[in-house]
Amino acid sequence: MPTLTSKDGTTIGYEAKGRGPVIIMVAGATQYRAVDQTTPKLIDRLSAQFTVVNFDRRGRGESTDTAPYAVAREIEDIGALIDAFGGRAHLYGMSSGAVLALEAGVALPGKVASVLLYEPPIDVGQSSADAWRRHAEMVALAEHGETEEMMSRFMSAFMPPEHLAGFKQSPAWPAFAAVGGTIEHDYRVMAEAIDGDRQPARWQNIAVPVLVVNGDSSFPFIEAGAAWTAAGVPGAERRILAGQGHDVSVDAIAPVMAEFFGAH
Secondary structure (H helix, E strand, O other), X not given: OOEEEOOOOOEEEEEEEEOOOEEEEEOOXXXXXXXXXXXXXXXXXXXXXXXXXXXXXXXXXXXXXXXXXXXXXXXXXXXXXXXXXXXXXXXXXXXXXXXHHHHHHHHOOOOEEEEEEEOOOOOOOOOHHHHHHHHHHHHHHHHOOOHHHHHHHHHHOOOOHHHHHHHHOOOOHHHHHOOHHHHHHHHHHHHHHOHHHOOOHHHHHOOOOEEEEEEOOOOXXXXXXXXXXXHOOOOOEEEEEOOOOOOOOHHHXXXXXXXXXXXX
């Protein structure tokens, strides 16, 4: 698989399919190409109209990592991918990757054509102080090399204990545990997004179209978080998909992406 070198020397593994305007897929927590079975199907649906770039975020799969972590380094990774594919691209972000995609849209003026966010996992009931506390817990675990515990704690937030215990005994678990150290990255993305218990002032500077999408059958906090995110972005549009949860179906999201990116 092809790779490129980001600004700080980190190797980023990626693949591309299709022809036409470029879409870069920005994964959420735990997602990377070796375990993600849905994104390839979505790429197949879009590749007749777009060039779709799928990559492993730093620290996952075929991408290396370079300490210390900063959200800005991941934005540089996205910028390097955009440069490799002609200098301008649309961004599709899933879950915490949606927030990262939005941050990239702010930080890379002229390179990002538009941004579509699917279910940024912002809980408006969570305080900034709590988000930073949870991030600090992940940093401490990472410093002690307890990366499997990081993944376990992350999944325990939305998976019943008996289901998590079963998953940890399954053949799939090692591939998820292997990227547990990157959970700290996503916690950092989210803590910075709600720092000070308000939308970041920098989001006001985005100058490209933004669409925030969520399903009506997702986690209870998702819809309010999507509305909160959109309220912090000038001109952001909203879309709610009937019958969809956090794991959105290809049939539901592909036409939304094609319509939105095709118009911009």
